[in-house]
Amino acid sequence: MKGAEQFAPEQMVGGPTAEAAYRRPNGDAPRDAGDPLCLPPGISSKRFKEFLCRLADISGDDHVTAITKMEELSQESYLDPSKCHDMFHVFNKEDFVSSAVVAPRNVGEVQAIMRLCNEFEIPVWPFSIGRNVGYGGASPRVSGSLGMDMGRNMNKILKVDVDGAYALVEPGVTYFDLHDYLVNNNLRDKLWIDVPDLGGGSVLGNTTERGVGYTPYGDHYMMHCGMEIVLPNGELVRTGMGALPNPNADPNAPAHEQEPNSCWQLFNYGFGPYNDGSFTQSSLGVITKMGVWLMANPGGYQSYLITLPRDDDLHQAIEIIRPLRVAMVLQNVPTLRHILMDAACMGDRASYSNSANPLNDEELDAIAEKLNLGRWNFYGALYGPQPVRDVLWSVVKGAFSQIKGAKFFFPEDQPDNLVLQTRHDTLQGIPSVTELKWVDWLPNGAHLFFSPIAKVSGDDAVGQYQLTRRRCEEAGLDFIGTFVVGMREMHHIVCLVFNRKDKESCRKAHWVISTLIQDAAERGWGEYRTHIALMDQIAQTYNFNNNAQMKLNETIKNALDPKGILAPGKNGIWPQTYDAKAWAIPRPKR
Ligand code: ADP
Numbered sequence: 001m002k003g004a005e006q007f008a009p010e011q012m013v014g015g016p017t018a019e020a021a022y023r024r025p026n027g028d029a030p031r032d033a034g035d036p037l038c039l040p041p042g043i044s045s046k047r048f049k050e051f052l053c054r055l056a057d058i059s060g061d062d063h064v065t066a067i068t069k070m071e072e073l074s075q076e077s078y079l080d081p082s083k084c085h086d087m088f089h090v091f092n093k094e095d096f097v098s099s100a101v102v103a104p105r106n107v108g109e110v111q112a113i114m115r116l117c118n119e120f121e122i123p124v125w126p127f128s129i130g131r132n133v134g135y136g137g138a139s140p141r142v143s144g145s146l147g148m149d150m151g152r153n154m155n156k157i158l159k160v161d162v163d164g165a166y167a168l169v170e171p172g173v174t175y176f177d178l179h180d181y182l183v184n185n186n187l188r189d190k191l192w193i194d195v196p197d198l199g200g201g202s203v204l205g206n207t208t209e210r211g212v213g214y215t216p217y218g219d220h221y222m223m224h225c226g227m228e229i230v231l232p233n234g235e236l237v238r239t240g241m242g243a244l245p246n247p248n249a250d251p252n253a254p255a256h257e258q259e260p261n262s263c264w265q266l267f268n269y270g271f272g273p274y275n276d277g278s279f280t281q282s283s284l285g286v287i288t289k290m291g292v293w294l295m296a297n298p299g300g301y302q303s304y305l306i307t308l309p310r311d312d313d314l315h316q317a318i319e320i321i322r323p324l325r326v327a328m329v330l331q332n333v334p335t336l337r338h339i340l341m342d343a344a345c346m347g348d349r350a351s352y353s354n355s356a357n358p359l360n361d362e363e364l365d366a367i368a369e370k371l372n373l374g375r376w377n378f379y380g381a382l383y384g385p386q387p388v389r390d391v392l393w394s395v396v397k398g399a400f401s402q403i404k405g406a407k408f409f410f411p412e413d414q415p416d417n418l419v420l421q422t423r424h425d426t427l428q429g430i431p432s433v434t435e436l437k438w439v440d441w442l443p444n445g446a447h448l449f450f451s452p453i454a455k456v457s458g459d460d461a462v463g464q465y466q467l468t469r470r471r472c473e474e475a476g477l478d479f480i481g482t483f484v485v486g487m488r489e490m491h492h493i494v495c496l497v498f499n500r501k502d503k504e505s506c507r508k509a510h511w512v513i514s515t516l517i518q519d520a521a522e523r524g525w526g527e528y529r530t531h532i533a534l535m536d537q538i539a540q541t542y543n544f545n546n547n548a549q550m551k552l553n554e555t556i557k558n559a560l561d562p563k564g565i566l567a568p569g570k571n572g573i574w575p576q577t578y579d580a581k582a583w584a585i586p587r588p589k590r
Helices: 015-019 045-059 107-120 175-184 203-208 313-326 339-346 361-371 386-400 418-426 434-441 458-474 503-522 532-541 544-560
Strands: 064-066 100-102 124-127 146-149 157-161 166-169 224-230 236-238 286-293 301-308 335-338 376-383 407-409 445-450 453-455 481-485 489-499
Touching (some): 045 107, 107 124, 301 386, 313 458, 313 481, 335 339, 339 434, 434 445, 445 503, 458 481
Antiparallel strands (some): 224 286, 301 376, 301 407, 445 489
């Protein structure tokens, strides 16, 4: 099979493939004046110009931008995110860059763009806002792809149904937008949203990537209901109950404008195979609308912090957390955060230490003492009327009191604790951008997330902590991480902060994440999501029964997208029109 024949991870280490296709997708083709920094693979300058004209016919000149100059890769901040390159690049800035960006104004234009990309055989990479920083942002896996900015013009909250407790949103609706809508319409006393750590990303994009938040509705994919999707051939699909027409809809209107079935956002599964999951972390469709369940205001709320004094408390804490979480005594998605995760929100590295080495245990203890925090800090919340909260708190407090030296705080006990005050908002669905701060731990701070799934068990948590901390230290980095406790597992999020303007720092960050992926797979641990540069490597670790899952994914990909135009390489799935081996990104040498 040409597309995605499997190759052993060691084949990806450094060496002969170091000048792989991903760096020079169009080989040595000469560039004409006015050409983009990177043409799509196999496309001549002349053909690309023709393509841009046709694109402008669809979406209008104002909504098509060719990326022709290095200065267009100047954005560096989450607050003003790039729409065409990876702001947190571990390689060169121009390694994952779009040839042009189009911002469709409606679903009909998305359909027309897909057809045009098929005609020209040009890859297209959809994104909603591009604030998926740490995982690649808006940048495409295949340089020279057309970026499709779904959020710029398609950013309406189409519906908020109070009785049904749901919203229907377009791709550009951010967590801030949805929250503001509830506040401005006096609906917060009825409905809450769930937000991730940073609220500037889109509800739809975060859910598509299976991101998490921290209220009882923290599993975003679990709480979505119904999608509208443009397939690679331009066809429009509504999933679940959306496939059943509304008898009152105008059958002569374009499909995307037809009034949907009134149960579309109420029942996920409809009839027959349930397809939604196939469109998450996937290259099978462009999502144009999505339903999201909102949480009923619980009628009372209390957030809290429990500080645990010793590094070794991790094991016991996780053993305490598991039964409480499984029984839903812990009602939300709580987090157990390493001291540096909190410290980094309150100051950069230089404000704590001038040591060139990773901070040692004595230094970490000193930081914890200075900040009145533990080596591990547990942030949770209680939801419901006072009597309910009182009972739950007595159980939670009783359980954590088994840990010697554990201390218990409500936000009013530590008014100056920025993290506690921020978690107080986040855990009730109020968005913020405060936690951006930890990225500034190092000068020119950028980050990659290493995000393995862990059993909620003391042994697994300690095993992952020791492994990731050791590898970080070998690379000269400080360990910064958090355990995010889901319904039955933990997302262990390790924040690999590096200096994006220092090549050696970038190289080390790439080395450490790539090494950790390998280490983790050898222990049966896999990641839930990753940066575009690591997608191939992680996909190769999910290889049960001779890569049966990858073969299934490729079969579906090739059937729905025979020319391989939609997000080739996304999550390690290469269409038959690409040579996966040539496109693989080599693992860095030590
Ligand atoms: P955010 O909205 O959080 O800023 P992004 O816009 O960066 O997130 O999207 C993250 C990733 O999710 C994209 O790189 C893309 O793979 C996928 N994605 C986002 N929006 C869509 C969409 N409307 N259709 C299909 N895939 C999408």
